[in-house]
Amino acid sequence: MRQDTKVATRTEDFAGAGALPSKGDSPAAAVSIRGLEHSYGELQAIERLDLEVQAHGVLGLVGPSGCGKSTLLELIAGLQQPSVGAVEVGGADNPAERLARCAFMPQRDMLLPWLNAIDNAALALRNRGVRRGAARAEAGQLFKRFGLAGFERARPAELSGGMRQRVAFLRTLVSGKPVLVLDEPFASLDAITRAEMQGWLAGALAADPRTVVLVTHDVEEALYLSDRVAVLSARPGRVVEELSPPAPRASDRDSAVTARSFVAVRERALAALHEGSQ
Amino acid sequence: MKRWALPTLVLAALIGLWQIAASSGALASVLNLEDFLVPSPAEIASALWESRSLLAENAWVTLREILLGFLCGLAAGLGFAVLLRLSGTLRRAFYPLMVASQAIPILVIAPVLLVWFGFGIGPKLVVVALICFFPITVNATDGLRSVDPEATKMMRTLDASRWQVLWRVEAPTALPFVFSGARIAATFAPIAAIFGEWVGADSGLGVLIRQDSALLETARMFAAASVLTAIALALFGLIALAERRIVTWR
Numbered sequence: 001m002r003q004d005t006k007v008a009t010r011t012e013d014f015a016g017a018g019a020l021p022s023k024g025d026s027p028a029a030a031v032s033i034r035g036l037e038h039s040y041g042e043l044q045a046i047e048r049l050d051l052e053v054q055a056h057g058v059l060g061l062v063g064p065s066g067c068g069k070s071t072l073l074e075l076i077a078g079l080q081q082p083s084v085g086a087v088e089v090g091g092a093d094n095p096a097e098r099l100a101r102c103a104f105m106p107q108r109d110m111l112l113p114w115l116n117a118i119d120n121a122a123l124a125l126r127n128r129g130v131r132r133g134a135a136r137a138e139a140g141q142l143f144k145r146f147g148l149a150g151f152e153r154a155r156p157a158e159l160s161g162g163m164r165q166r167v168a169f170l171r172t173l174v175s176g177k178p179v180l181v182l183d184e185p186f187a188s189l190d191a192i193t194r195a196e197m198q199g200w201l202a203g204a205l206a207a208d209p210r211t212v213v214l215v216t217h218d219v220e221e222a223l224y225l226s227d228r229v230a231v232l233s234a235r236p237g238r239v240v241e242e243l244s245p246p247a248p249r250a251s252d253r254d255s256a257v258t259a260r261s262f263v264a265v266r267e268r269a270l271a272a273l274h275e276g277s278q
Numbered sequence: 279m280k281r282w283a284l285p286t287l288v289l290a291a292l293i294g295l296w297q298i299a300a301s302s303g304a305l306a307s308v309l310n311l312e313d314f315l316v317p318s319p320a321e322i323a324s325a326l327w328e329s330r331s332l333l334a335e336n337a338w339v340t341l342r343e344i345l346l347g348f349l350c351g352l353a354a355g356l357g358f359a360v361l362l363r364l365s366g367t368l369r370r371a372f373y374p375l376m377v378a379s380q381a382i383p384i385l386v387i388a389p390v391l392l393v394w395f396g397f398g399i400g401p402k403l404v405v406v407a408l409i410c411f412f413p414i415t416v417n418a419t420d421g422l423r424s425v426d427p428e429a430t431k432m433m434r435t436l437d438a439s440r441w442q443v444l445w446r447v448e449a450p451t452a453l454p455f456v457f458s459g460a461r462i463a464a465t466f467a468p469i470a471a472i473f474g475e476w477v478g479a480d481s482g483l484g485v486l487i488r489q490d491s492a493l494l495e496t497a498r499m500f501a502a503a504s505v506l507t508a509i510a511l512a513l514f515g516l517i518a519l520a521e522r523r524i525v526t527w528r
Binding site: 074077078079099100102103104105106107108110112113114123124126127128155157171175177181 | 426428429431432433434435436437438439442446447450526527528
């Protein structure tokens, strides 16, 4: 396993980067969930859920295991249809259009082991019929920007956990979709790499804003990365509390998460989480 | 190379023992047979050399049946596996039948195939292809199904069509399974070809072995069998080599 190269962790590192062109970069790109209920047969996974995400907003979802977080992500991304209620992405509620507007980053990186890093990152372009050379060139720009230069031709097995996660995020970003749906993106990483990656993601989103729905187990991660956090209850999932973290997300991570106001919100989030798990 | 040393030694020792037992007449007397019916490895080697053009001629016939039959079985097996992957209804309808059908003794129905397809290469190809079809189809079907559903979801949100998911994710995932099916098929294909020839043919190693058995030409029978073994090993090796070249990510 190779060592991580230096990771850009602050906004300044992305200065002059210039956002990627993304489809539908308008307020209509927001996600809107109204009166959502979802069940698998007898099992009710989600009940009476209302959530809104502004364009370029980051919504964090925390909740106990099995509270329907992953189901919620699949509903937003158009991979499933809700039993009751409406899910709209950019004003469209049919699944094909939601699918066209969302890019999904699964919990495990799901890099294809037979493709090198750059071909993995360029998958969305290749799927759209962009030629291999052009797709590599486009994805290659991001490699330099995100501290992955020199690893374009490496197979996933040759990359460290943090680098794999970055390639997986690039793959999501390169799709150019306005909405990113992230399912516990850093859950598989060790604590130090995770903290580093959180700072990195905050910087990446500051340079190239997208609407993000982020599921995580980690309350601190949710509060640090999101501008709004919804605490969900145990199954059937509903919103117990919505919180707004105090600090702007792109500020330095270590000082952000130790600030008194941050700690206070975290206490509230943990209390809500505890209450919802009963 | 080291892992080959021990098996090679054992093989050499066995051949050496056989040589001693056969040339001293001990093996023949134990089996209660005439000496000339129990050839030694040296006699088999000389039969191999003396009948080289006859063996080569017939080996070529059998090799063609094996290779063409194998390729037909491979193509049909992969095509069928893809069909079963694309349609859940087809899979539910056919997969259990396919697994059960492996109990059909294909070799035993070879005579029927002879009646249907005549004396040419046809019935041999059908027997070889059928023998190869099952392990390849079952393995390829399992391989295509072993894809992580998360990877499929990821691909779908990255605008992949059904064919792109199949080609970019499912097919590479299934490749190692396909290769292990192909290896099984490769070991059965030569046996199937010989059996096809036994039922009715005018040339091939199977025909030669039968004739020599009637003529009590036991040395040449063993020579023909060793050529067949070499073909089977070569096919197996070729598949293993291809796998190592293609499946580089494991």
